């Protein structure tokens with residue numbers, strides 16, 4: 001089920017310089033701080049890149065051809081293929097083929113990430129498939145591990161049952177607290193998640209509803 005993917009034994013073993021050649025992503029102190037889990041065709045990654053120009057952003061995607069599409073998309077943007085006379089170089093955006101449900105701590109150090117996105121995850125409707133969902137107590141603990149205190153998990157879905165499921169698991173987790181809606185009103189990431197993901201656009205075209213829930217990584221408890 002892991003699609004025969006290989007993973008670095010530890011985050012330091014991953015060659016990030018190939019992903020961010022202009023950003024010293026390898027030996028330097030610049031590390032990925034925003035991750036999009038199940039990034040699909042990369043709409044969120046590409047929309048966030050100019051908004052967080054000094055932050056390294058990584059999409060994680062399990063499907064080979066979809067990952068290759070995003071690689072091509074970013075390559076074209078870096079070459080200025082957008083044709084829109086864009087200022088941004090997209091050197092801070094990249095994608096990695098990976099099963100995010102496995103080995104996330106092999107890719108990111110403890111407390112490395114500032115933001116983690118779960119946008120329109122596969123709903124796995126049937127009860128016997130719920131264990132395939134991208135949110136579970138164990139996975140919440142992994143997300144807490146890779147996020148720094150104060151970091152944020154952003155979730156959005158058009159499936160109400162999945163929304164409740166995700167909210168329930170993060171709210172139940174001792175290392176997360178739900179962020180109040182009014183505190184999200186000015187958060188550009190919520191707007192991007194709603195409007196710039198491919199799924200978000202599709203749901204809008206079909207007149208569907210989108211549920212958003214965000215959670216802040218708490219401080220580690222004192223022992």
Ligand code: SAM
Nearest residue numbers: 038039040061062099100101119120197198199
């Ligand atoms: N986030 C994108 C969006 O909002 O447009 C894509 C949403 S799509 C419904 C879900 C994506 O998650 C698919 O591209 C799928 O291949 C990917 N995916 C599913 N399980 C995954 C996993 N364990 N690790 C990485 N990606 C995964």
